[in-house]
Amino acid sequence: MPGGANAVKTGDILAKKVVKLANELGLETREQYKLGRRLWGAGRRIDVVVKQSPSGKALGIECKAQETGGTAEEKIPSTIQDMAAWPIPGLVVFEGEGFTENMKSFLVSTGKAVDFADLEPWLRLFFGLPLDNK
Secondary structure: OOOHHHHHHHHHHHHHHHHHHHHHOOOEEEEEEEEEEOOOOOEEEEEEEEEOOOOOOEEEEEEEEOOOOOOHHHHHHHHHHHHOOOOOOEEEEEEOOOOOHHHHHHHHHHOOEEEHHHHHHHHHHHHOOOOOOO
């Protein structure tokens, strides 16, 4: 499979960046949160769960990174569908030069995906944090 192990590695690096940003905003995080099973029986895990205390508001984040053309972008539409089965809202965070402009446009148009570069203001609005004056 093209990029298989490398795709997992870059996705893990992106997840660490998401955790770092969320923690800097004062939010709690948990990585690889186990959440039941998919339709075909495979275990379901959320890459990063972000939670705000004391409100308890939570968000699940799937991290997709791709530096060269490959299969990560092909998996994102099914990831967005899978998020509908979660008991909390979900978001796909993507990063990398390997995503086509068409896929980036599609992702943003769903309202369920954001480029990592735009994640901080998205999290601020979602969790009702003070808005940055940048």
